[in-house]
Structure formats: C-alpha cells, structure tokens
Amino acid sequence: MSNVAVVAVGGNALTRADQPGTAEQIESNAAQMASGISNLCEAGWSVVVVHGNGPQVGHLAIQQEGSVDLVPPQPLYSLNAMSQGQLGSVLVRAIDTIRGPGTAVGLISHMVVDPHDPAFRTPTKPIGPFFTETEAAAMAERRGWEMRQDAGRGFRRMVPSPHPTEMLELSAVTPLLAAGKVVLAAGGGGVAVARDDQGRYHGVDAVIDKDSAAARLAGSLKATMMILVTGVDAVMVDYGTPRARAVHELSLAQAERYLAEGQFPAGSMGPKIRAATDFVRESGGTTVITSAERMLEALDPQKPCRHAHRSRASNERRSNEHRMSTHDNLARVRVVRDTYLDSLRLLVATSVMAEQGGVTWAGAVMATPSGRENLEAEGFGAESVGQAGANDLVLAVRAGDEAAAEAALAAGEQAAFEDARAESGEAAAAAPRTVSGAVAQMPDASVAIVSVPGGYAALEAHHALSQGLHVLLFSDNVSLDEEAELKKRGNELGLLVMGPGAGTAVISGTGLGFANAVRRGPVGVVAAAGTGAQEVSALLDRWGVGVSHVIGVGGRDLSEAIGGRMAKAAVRALDEDPETEVILLVSKPPSEAVAHSVLEECGSTPAVAAFLGLSEMEPPSGVRMARTLEEGALTAARLAGKTPPATSEGLRAQVEERLGALGDERRTVRGYYSGGTLCYEAQVIINELLGEVYSNEPLLPGNTVPAPPGANVLLDLGAEEYTVGRPHPMIDPGNRIQILRQEARDPEVAVVLLDVVLGYGSHEDPAGQLAPVLGEIMADGGPQVVAYVLGSDTDPQGYARQRATLEGIGCLVTETAARAAYTAAAIASRRPELTESHR
Structure with a gap:
C-alpha cells in the first residue's frame, strides 16, 4: 500500500508538562492532535498513529502505590495495557468527531522483545512515584525492584527499555488501512511480551520507547513516511554552544555519525534520531521530526523544509544512496586543477576554512574516487566537482551566506599554498620530483x-x-x-x-x-x-x-x-x-x-x-x-632488567573519593580516543569488566554504533568517518572538543574516558585545548573525566606539563592507557578495587 504514514505522538502531547492530567485536559489535547491527523488523511495519506503514555502510566503507578492496602498491585505490563486502552479510546473519539463515527480503530498491541536484550541488564527508565531512601530499600527487597536516585528528588523504580522486534497484531493493520480506517497501534510502545520455550507469550515489566515501536511498525508496514511529533520545529546540533544550529535534512550516514558523537543524548532527541535511522536503514523511506502544526508542510516537497530530519533514499545516482541538503546554508566548491597536496597540507587547509566566521562545514580533498565519495556523503553531488580527477584539489564549504563562503574558500586556498609560495625560486627548482631524483x-x-x-x-x-x-x-x-x-x-x-x-x-x-x-x-x-x-x-x-x-x-x-x-x-x-x-x-x-x-x-x-x-x-x-x-x-x-613502577598506585583512593559526587543514574562509560589501538585496548578491558562495549571500530562483530540506550560506547575519533574533511584529532582537537561538549547533557554517563597523544606531528598543546571543555563536563555533578597522556618528558609538548594541566582541572590521570580503562570501569560500576585489576 502506497502513501502510508506512521505518526508517533508523545504522551506529553496529551498530558502537558504544565497540566495535572485531568480527563478533560487529555481530551482537549487529543482534539488538537486529531485535527493534524485529519489533515494528513485529507492530503491522501493512510495513517497509523502510535501514541506515548509516559505521564499516564506514571500516574497509574502512583495511584496503584497509594492503594496497595486496598487492592493488589498489578504488574507494569498491565498498567501499559490500561493506559493504551485509555488513550486509544480518547484519540479514537477525537478523530471520529472530525471524520465521522467508525473512522478510527484502536488496537491493544503487544510488542515482542528479546529477553536477552542488553537493556534488561541496565534498567534506565524511571517510572512511578518518588520514595525516600528507606522506602526505596524496602521496595527493592519486597518487590525486587531496582531503585535509583532520580535528579536529586528521591528514589524511583528503574525499568528496562528493550528494543522491539515485532508487533503481534501486525496482520490486522493492513486490512484496516485498506478499508480507509485510521489505525491506532503500539500505543505506549505496546505491551512488552516475551516468548517462552513452549511458544507462549508472557508480559514483561519493561517500557518500550514509542518512537522505537513506531520505527519497528513503519518498517514492517513498508511505510513511505514516519513522522515523529515533538515540541520543536528543528533538531539542533552543537546545542548549547556558540556553534548551535538547526539541521533541516540529514543523510543516514550523517545521522549515525551525529549519534556516535553524542550530539543527541538519550535524555533528549537521541531516541527519535535512533528510531529515524532504524526506519530509514530498513525501508529507504523518509523520517520527519517536526511539530504537530507543521506536519503537512514537512510532507510538501514544494515548500521549503523547515523541519528537523528527512533522510531520503535517492534514485538520482546509485541505489541505496542517501543524500543530504540544507536550506539555510550555501554550499560552494572550488576546484584547483593539476594540484596535488599531501594529507597534512589538506588538513591545514580544512582547519583554516572551518575556523572562518559563518562556516558550518569545510573540507579540502583530492578528487580521487574516495575523495569524491566523501564529498557526496556531505551533500556535495558529483556535479559540484565536474570532471575533476585524482590530481585536482577540491575546496568545499557550507556557510551562512555568499560572503562567508567566498572568504573561507580564499583562506583555504591561501593556506594550501603558503608553504610553496614562500619557497625561493632556487629552492623550489631544486626540489626533486621523483624517487630517483x-x-x-x-x-x-x-x-x-x-x-x-x-x-x-x-x-x-x-x-x-x-x-x-x-x-x-x-x-x-x-x-x-x-x-x-x-x-x-x-x-x-x-x-x-x-x-x-x-x-x-x-x-x-x-x-x-x-x-x-x-x-x-x-x-x-x-x-x-x-x-x-x-x-x-x-x-x-x-x-x-x-x-x-x-x-x-x-x-x-x-x-x-x-x-x-x-x-x-x-x-x-x-x-x-x-x-x-x-x-x-x-x-x-x-x-x-x-x-x-x-x-x-x-x-x-x-x-x-x-x-x-x-x-x-x-x-x-x-x-x-x-x-x-x-x-x-x-x-x-x-x-630488560628494569623495575617499572606500580601502575595502579593511589588510584583506588582517588576513585573512592570521587564516587560520592557521582549521581546514581550515571552508570555508563563513554570513550573518545584519538588513538585507535588505545580504543581497542580499552574495549578488551571494559568488555570483560562491564559487559558489551559498542564502537565505530568494534572489538566484537555486531557491536557497532549507534548503540542501544544505556550501553558503554568507545569511539575511535581518528577513524576515517571522523577525519574526512577534518584534521586528525592528534593534530587538531577541535572536532573532539565539539563532541565532548555534548557529554555534559547526558544524564547516564558516569565517566568520560580519553587519551591525549603527544609527540612529533601532534598538536603543540592538546591538554590546554581540551581543558576548558573537560572542566565544563565535570561541573555541577557531571561525569568524571579519566584521562591518559601518551608521551615522554622530552616530547615537544612536555609530558609532565600536559599531565599537570589535566590534573589541575580535576581530571583523574593514569600512568598507562590500560589503567585509565580499569579506572573508568571502577567508577562506572562503583567498584574501586577494579583499579588494581590485571584481568
């Protein structure tokens, strides 16, 4: 069936943050939502609605805990079913009021989850009322609940949020759509169920993210479009920084890279972007993240797109290619024929262009097949470089206006050739052009x-x-x-x-x-x-x-x-x-x-x-x-006959001292490495101590990013996907600084783990460059930073000086890279003894 749109609306759209959540308020909000859904139907779309239920199921849990002496408490999956029926009824009546009785149909839906999903090992979703520490301990003992402190307001029950694998009622949806019905399905993400060895399905106490459920349902239906309704018109990257900007269209590759960088934390836009990538990867369709008021505008290709995320499979070039374009930035390219620059000079030119005012992206590449492919991944199509070949230099920028773009290109060209232009004629003439010369x-x-x-x-x-x-x-x-x-x-x-x-x-x-x-x-x-x-x-x-x-x-x-x-x-x-x-x-x-x-x-x-x-x-x-x-x-x-130092000396005491400042919800490790081998070594250690680790360069097949919520993630920022059009992080820490700045907003991160590599070819003061953002990360109850300085006392940057810079702002600096990984695991797991481990 063509033109199927799956629309996901949050429970917060039905019970708003400034409302207590009375029945009258929920029905009034549903009527506004129904108007937007009706407009989609009028525009020719077959619509499936997936609603959230966070506030409502939370209210049910609070009501239940207040009456446990009168009636027996029900499991969480039953509360999910209750709220699914309640909100489904409200939305069905609201849609029928506009489009006529019998137009909308609500399905009580069940989503199958894998009982071995990593989310069951690390519950991350708070639900229900707040308890005192004493009450929480009693609930943990009596009910077997995992209780954690939530935002300093008390203790709450934490439940897992596994990934859905299928909806049991899927076969009922297509006939209803064919009959012209608006179908409400997978409400609240669906009732979580798992299959036992006898083929029976049992309820599971878990919360399925409604955007993830919508992506699963949209993919199964082979929908053309998935619309994730939120309270903003545009997704932001570099949020909270001077470089903050709206992103109006993304390719699948870009979205996955931004997720890996931590641009979209789990507590904000992360679940929506992750759901969007899941759907686009499976179906090749389009995801739009927008406000309810602007849904139709987002779907009209004739109107300027002012919405956050559209990933579209393009048939213009090769199959399964995903293109990116923006409507608020100019893209400009300059080709310099018969000019070869080595990788270091390309990195210098890239860095200079990126630093110019008004520039949002810049890259200097040779027009080799891989260089052209990298430009296309950033939205610069084949037509932008024309017939340029492997011996031709390409300078490319995106900027806010024509003047900024031209200024950046001029600066990049000057940086690319300043060394050659500075040479005397005699020296230039003497430079050999062949190996034999x-x-x-x-x-x-x-x-x-x-x-x-x-x-x-x-x-x-x-x-x-x-x-x-x-x-x-x-x-x-x-x-x-x-x-x-x-x-x-x-x-x-x-x-x-x-x-x-x-x-x-x-x-x-x-x-x-x-x-x-x-x-x-x-x-x-x-x-x-x-x-x-x-x-x-x-x-x-x-x-x-x-x-x-x-x-x-x-x-x-x-x-x-x-x-x-x-x-x-x-x-x-x-x-x-x-x-x-x-x-x-x-x-x-x-x-x-x-x-x-x-x-x-x-x-x-x-x-x-x-x-x-x-x-x-x-x-x-x-x-x-x-x-x-x-x-x-x-x-x-x-x-060799030497006695090396004790690499773990003093670390246990330092970890014990820092644990008191760490919020209980902070349980994961995020690593941001410039050295690929150090990233591998950390994966070996943390995988054994904390369980599965996810990475863009994974130690274990299948553990690639984007990672599931609550996972430990270690990224190699020196890998190709992070250095295309950008300097290597050893040479210029700028890109790593942007990525690190996102960590202060992720409430689940316990430790930010990183290396600082010294030596010939590395930045002249990498610790000094990183120190301000690391200080920001640790401020106001943020995660701890565990750092390792790779270098010698005679390196140009000075090992002792670089280490002192990091220690001076409160980083925990270790003697070896491996010891940093052990220390990160010790902090995240609240087991200081792991600092002395040699497993």
Whole structure:
C-alpha cells in the first residue's frame, strides 16, 4: 500500500508538562492532535498513529502505590495495557468527531522483545512515584525492584527499555488501512511480551520507547513516511554552544555519525534520531521530526523544509544512496586543477576554512574516487566537482551566506599554498620530483617515506624498493593485493615495507611519522598498530628502559591476506640486532594462525606479544603473552632488567573519593580516543569488566554504533568517518572538543574516558585545548573525566606539563592507557578495587 504514514505522538502531547492530567485536559489535547491527523488523511495519506503514555502510566503507578492496602498491585505490563486502552479510546473519539463515527480503530498491541536484550541488564527508565531512601530499600527487597536516585528528588523504580522486534497484531493493520480506517497501534510502545520455550507469550515489566515501536511498525508496514511529533520545529546540533544550529535534512550516514558523537543524548532527541535511522536503514523511506502544526508542510516537497530530519533514499545516482541538503546554508566548491597536496597540507587547509566566521562545514580533498565519495556523503553531488580527477584539489564549504563562503574558500586556498609560495625560486627548482631524483640528492638515505594518493602509492613504493630503500608507506587506500605484492617484493630484496597507513616508526633513534621522543634502549618493537607502538615506546622511555627500534608494519600485516610478511622480517632483523635484547610485538586483533607463525620467528631473543583480543593463544617456547599494552611493556621492562613502577598506585583512593559526587543514574562509560589501538585496548578491558562495549571500530562483530540506550560506547575519533574533511584529532582537537561538549547533557554517563597523544606531528598543546571543555563536563555533578597522556618528558609538548594541566582541572590521570580503562570501569560500576585489576 502506497502513501502510508506512521505518526508517533508523545504522551506529553496529551498530558502537558504544565497540566495535572485531568480527563478533560487529555481530551482537549487529543482534539488538537486529531485535527493534524485529519489533515494528513485529507492530503491522501493512510495513517497509523502510535501514541506515548509516559505521564499516564506514571500516574497509574502512583495511584496503584497509594492503594496497595486496598487492592493488589498489578504488574507494569498491565498498567501499559490500561493506559493504551485509555488513550486509544480518547484519540479514537477525537478523530471520529472530525471524520465521522467508525473512522478510527484502536488496537491493544503487544510488542515482542528479546529477553536477552542488553537493556534488561541496565534498567534506565524511571517510572512511578518518588520514595525516600528507606522506602526505596524496602521496595527493592519486597518487590525486587531496582531503585535509583532520580535528579536529586528521591528514589524511583528503574525499568528496562528493550528494543522491539515485532508487533503481534501486525496482520490486522493492513486490512484496516485498506478499508480507509485510521489505525491506532503500539500505543505506549505496546505491551512488552516475551516468548517462552513452549511458544507462549508472557508480559514483561519493561517500557518500550514509542518512537522505537513506531520505527519497528513503519518498517514492517513498508511505510513511505514516519513522522515523529515533538515540541520543536528543528533538531539542533552543537546545542548549547556558540556553534548551535538547526539541521533541516540529514543523510543516514550523517545521522549515525551525529549519534556516535553524542550530539543527541538519550535524555533528549537521541531516541527519535535512533528510531529515524532504524526506519530509514530498513525501508529507504523518509523520517520527519517536526511539530504537530507543521506536519503537512514537512510532507510538501514544494515548500521549503523547515523541519528537523528527512533522510531520503535517492534514485538520482546509485541505489541505496542517501543524500543530504540544507536550506539555510550555501554550499560552494572550488576546484584547483593539476594540484596535488599531501594529507597534512589538506588538513591545514580544512582547519583554516572551518575556523572562518559563518562556516558550518569545510573540507579540502583530492578528487580521487574516495575523495569524491566523501564529498557526496556531505551533500556535495558529483556535479559540484565536474570532471575533476585524482590530481585536482577540491575546496568545499557550507556557510551562512555568499560572503562567508567566498572568504573561507580564499583562506583555504591561501593556506594550501603558503608553504610553496614562500619557497625561493632556487629552492623550489631544486626540489626533486621523483624517487630517483631524491636519491641523487641524498645518496646515503636508507628509508623512503611515501605519502601520495592511494592510487599512486604502490607505484612510488616500488620505485623506492628499486632504489634499494626501505619504505615507510604513510598513504592509505592501498589495496590488499598491492600491499601483498609490495611486501613479497620487499622480502625478496631484503627490504622492509612498513605500512600502508604506517603512522609510527623509530629507526636507530630517528622518529618517523607520529613518533615520540624516546631514549635508546634494549627493547625492539614490532607494531601492527600505530598508537600501540607509541604507547609501549613512551612507557619504556618513562620507565628508564628505552627502545632500539620501533618498526611499524601496518595494521593489516597480521591478517591472513598478508600473512605477517613484514612482521616476520622485522622480528628476524631485531633477533639479529646486537642492540636489541628483548622483542615486544603489539597488534590490534590479528589472525591467530598468522600471529603464531610470526612468533615462531623470534629465535633466541626473549619476546613478549601483546596481541589485543588474543591473549589466550598458546605461544611458542620463549614467548610471553600479554593481555594489554601495559602488561606487554611491564614484561619487556622486567626482561630488560628494569623495575617499572606500580601502575595502579593511589588510584583506588582517588576513585573512592570521587564516587560520592557521582549521581546514581550515571552508570555508563563513554570513550573518545584519538588513538585507535588505545580504543581497542580499552574495549578488551571494559568488555570483560562491564559487559558489551559498542564502537565505530568494534572489538566484537555486531557491536557497532549507534548503540542501544544505556550501553558503554568507545569511539575511535581518528577513524576515517571522523577525519574526512577534518584534521586528525592528534593534530587538531577541535572536532573532539565539539563532541565532548555534548557529554555534559547526558544524564547516564558516569565517566568520560580519553587519551591525549603527544609527540612529533601532534598538536603543540592538546591538554590546554581540551581543558576548558573537560572542566565544563565535570561541573555541577557531571561525569568524571579519566584521562591518559601518551608521551615522554622530552616530547615537544612536555609530558609532565600536559599531565599537570589535566590534573589541575580535576581530571583523574593514569600512568598507562590500560589503567585509565580499569579506572573508568571502577567508577562506572562503583567498584574501586577494579583499579588494581590485571584481568
């Protein structure tokens, strides 16, 4: 059936915040809502209405608790059914009054939930009356309820809010719509039921979010449109900041990214945006979030859209593509032909444009296929870049007016070329344009750093190998086949191919890429993990051990496709190196078979392997396994004859001191990492201590964002989806600051967990940049901030100075990244002893 619209209206629209909720008030509010629904019907839509019941079921719970001495109390699912019948009756009569008797039909609906849904482990929805602490303890013992303090006003019952999987009465809806009826279904989210082993359905004491139920129902009906009615005309991003702005249309990808960033907290617009993405992802339809007064305007494509969220599957280009456009911002593009900029210069140009007044988004990219795709994801269609190719620079901005857009483009172009323009003619003429030309100028060089667009990277790396040079392949977007061929050839020539995407190496004391200033020492590091290499080398420096070499082999080297070719070569080289007494290997989750074959190359040199997620593997003789980077560095230090510090010293007391300031409703951990390996390590730890962790780079398949309500979420902000058109957070903390600012508004977050990475290539004062927003987060009963500073005392930023900045504003700063994750888990779970854990 075409033109089906599922409309979700909140219980607060029927019992408003300034009303006690009398029957007369509910009926008056329902009459206003019925008018909008009737207008939809007149416009040709077949309408299904899903209403909320929060205030009403809460009132029933209060009435029930006041009469327990007279009549036995009923379970929550029965109260849901009562309120569904009450509000359904009111809305049916209101619609029939306008459109004629028998027009509307109400269904008492049951929504199936999974009894293993994570929401049952962490109830988050308060319901019913407030109790004193003594009364709450009694209710918890007598009824088995989970009781928590709610907003400082007393204790309330907390119930789970699981995700609905299906509506049992679905088959009744389509015939009623075909008969011209307005159907009321899944009221209050539906009565929650679960199926037992015998196929019987039992009521469950849970609250299903009505927007989530509407999305489930709309998807099942293959509806064209879902309308989520709220009290505002537009969704806001960066709310409460000087950059706050309305967003009038979003792509699915943008909405999911904003959710992951925390732009829409669970206590405000989050459930609606999450429901919108669920529906659009399943159906390819459109979701509109708007006020009741503006529903028809939102559905009229001829009128300027002044509403919050419309995600539309476009047939203009490729199938399943979702496009974004805005009606209050100008989009402008400038193409500079035959101009190549490296990634660092692109990031600089992006940052400069984004800082200009009136700019809401900016990006500088090369017009490679991936660059063009990234621009399209931001709403800049193929026509905006025309025939631009991989050797052409594209500057793109969205701004409030023409003058702001032009000023930003001019500033970006100036920033992109200022270094080249500053060169003297003689110096510019002397700059080599080929690998062979560079070798002619530096005949003693032993390593070539390759940083060009991915389509050309493999060819340039082959040129370097032909010149007898080891290769640090900084470029991304190199195919697996190209990587395998390069590393096979490198093996044949006895040369290392570090990368692709290799961000860190220290060769004979010289740091390459994102490296730290670390002392020479006896530990050689082989790393298939950039910040993993930085973490262990910085720890070994601070503990007085030092490193002989750090060889970054690229994150895919230990995959089955590559087979660990460079890791094996690096291990053999370090085994033969007279300055290396201990070998430390670190990696994000590798292939177990490949990891084992790499460890067999360790020879006679003592070795430690910190392969995240693979600590239970049985290693070859002479190799010690470590669960975390911290444990790997500690073990390597001891094998080198050093005594490292106690990494948990003093943390338990600090946690105990801070727990008293934390509201009981704050139970989750949110991590915002610039280092991908540190994010993986934290997932390993928190997954074991607190349960499932969700991430944009998940440790466990399926645990991707957006996460369910009440979940622990750790984000890698250095991943591609966060760095397209933006500087990496190690280089410029600006984007991370915007994301962090949202945390102060989420009432469920107990701990904000983050890293601050120092070293060559990183921001000159990252802690100083982050300190103001972290102070805002912790103010007025906000979440605690647990931070880790990755760096050495001789890094340009100064480890001690950066740590003191964070401690000075009240952050809890730990000795290692792993210890920060343990500490976050200790705070969120109210178990201070976890700070001393080594599980």
